[in-house]
Structures are given as structure tokens and as C-alpha cells.
Amino acid sequence: MFIDEAESVLGTRKAIRSHNISNTVVPMFCSEMDGIESLQDVIIILASNRPDLIDPAILRPGRIDRKIKVKRPDKAASLDVFSIYMTPDLPIDAELLKAHNGDAGAAIREVLQRANDELFSRREDTQFLEVTLRSGRREILHRGDLVSGAIIASIVQRAKEFAIKRAIALQNDGGISAEDLMSAILTEYGENEIFPPTDNTEDWLKLLDYDPENVARAAPIRPDAAPRRRSSGVI
Structure with missing residues (x-):
């Protein structure tokens, strides 16, 4: 599974209560990821220019825990x-x-x-x-x-x-x-x-x-x- 511009849908959740879509999508995505741990040959790849904007719960060990930086071409x-x-x-x-x-x-x-x-x-x-x-x-x-x-x-x-x-x-x-x-x-x-x-x-x-x-x-x-x-x- 490949998700481009991941920060747009999996952005950091707000500390205050609001109707921000990330407050709903991020927990749902984490739950779905936890549910596929028993599956084989399933890889989830997120692509982002701003990984600092992705919610930390997504990037913790056991979820998206391998980070590869692709630099600009020399x-x-x-x-x-x-x-x-x-x-x-x-x-x-x-x-x-x-x-x-x-x-x-x-x-x-x-x-x-x-x-x-x-x-x-x-x-x-x-x-x-x-x-x-x-x-x-x-x-x-x-x-x-x-x-x-x-x-x-x-x-x-x-x-x-x-x-x-x-x-x-x-x-x-x-x-x-x-x-x-x-x-x-x-x-x-x-x-x-x-x-x-x-x-x-x-x-x-x-x-x-x-x-x-x-x-x-x-x-x-x-x-x-x-x-x-x-x-x-x-x-």
C-alpha cells in the first residue's frame, strides 16, 4: 500500500477538541495497521515532503518505523x-x-x-x-x-x-x-x-x-x- 502526501491525511492531531479530520483518521489508520500485523507480504509505504507534520502515533516502532530519506538529485x-x-x-x-x-x-x-x-x-x-x-x-x-x-x-x-x-x-x-x-x-x-x-x-x-x-x-x-x-x- 502506497500513500502519497501522507501528511495531508495523517497530520498531527490537535490537542484541543475539534472536528479536525486528523482526530478521526489517525486513530482509524493506526487501528487498521495493527490489524494487518498477522498478514504476510503486506508493506505500507508513506511518502511525504514534510514528515514532521505526520502524527507521531503513525511513526512509532511497530508501525511506520523505517524512514528512508530521498534527497534531491545532485x-x-x-x-x-x-x-x-x-x-x-x-x-x-x-x-x-x-x-x-x-x-x-x-x-x-x-x-x-x-x-x-x-x-x-x-x-x-x-x-x-x-x-x-x-x-x-x-x-x-x-x-x-x-x-x-x-x-x-x-x-x-x-x-x-x-x-x-x-x-x-x-x-x-x-x-x-x-x-x-x-x-x-x-x-x-x-x-x-x-x-x-x-x-x-x-x-x-x-x-x-x-x-x-x-x-x-x-x-x-x-x-x-x-x-x-x-x-x-x-x-
Whole structure:
């Protein structure tokens, strides 16, 4: 059994009497879990970005007592995730294929390496959050610090859309180019709500493995003046 976003239905029960749904669901869930102890080959998996919000009764020994933390992908893992969504069977830009003697696999590897390097680049225009710790230390987070599988999938999807729009505009069979992926990265981080709102900073800090009690200030950095690249021929 797999339950995603577990904190939304198994959240910490309130100390006061109320009609909060967790006050009913959590005891019921615990009772159901206790009832399947005698069964074999039954595994219950909870997935959550905020395990601290799940009721302690759920996480005690004998219930959900094995905790596995899945970290955000690093640069090497990010390249592997890119490879899942960007495969050699996709249409590739003709000039890119020509540069690799028609080897689609080699062309894809070069494009993904360039895109991955750009995603994890640490420049002034890739900064997104400034965190000041109570110790006085100041840390700057870049977009690579926030990368996830969902963001990578969206980047590849945007690159496909750029290539399709260009092919329609130019009436040709052009495929995905490196510039499409570069533009997709800029668009993904520019258009989406990547930056944490000020009233939700604590949640974001915990997602980024910061203890809010050790943070004095967290301020979004919005490099609006950063140059934006676009795929040529895209309307």
C-alpha cells in the first residue's frame, strides 16, 4: 500500500477538541495497521515532503518505523534523470546530428551534458534564495539546489514544445536543439512559482534541509535583469 502526501491525511492531531479530520483518521489508520500485523507480504509505504507534520502515533516502532530519506538529485543524478525523458528516439536538430555523424545517442549526450551544466551553474543570474543563519553565516542557494525530477521533466517538455513551435513556424522537420533546452531552463525557473512566498518560508526551508530555528532570514533573489535566451525561430 502506497500513500502519497501522507501528511495531508495523517497530520498531527490537535490537542484541543475539534472536528479536525486528523482526530478521526489517525486513530482509524493506526487501528487498521495493527490489524494487518498477522498478514504476510503486506508493506505500507508513506511518502511525504514534510514528515514532521505526520502524527507521531503513525511513526512509532511497530508501525511506520523505517524512514528512508530521498534527497534531491545532485549533478550526476540529475543527468540520469534527464536521460529518462530525453531519449534518442526523439527528433533531434539536423545540425546537431550532422555534427555527430548521425549518431543520435551521441548528440543527446552532448545536449544533456550542456543542459545539466547550465542547470547546476553557480553564477549571479542563477541565484534564487539568500539564507542568513543565526550564527551570522550567509548562504546563497542557486537553482541547482532546488532541482527535482519534476522540474527536469518539465524542462524537457518545454524544450519539445519550443522545437514543435519552431518546426511549425519554419515549415520543416527540425528537432530539439541545445538552445531549446537552455531556453526551457530559463523559462521553467522564470515562469513557475519557484521562489518561496514570505508567508511560507518555513516550509521551504525544511524542504531544503534547513532548520527554521537556525535561520534568521530568508529572502528570495529575483535576477530580473538577467539576460534571457530564446530558441531562434520560435514564435
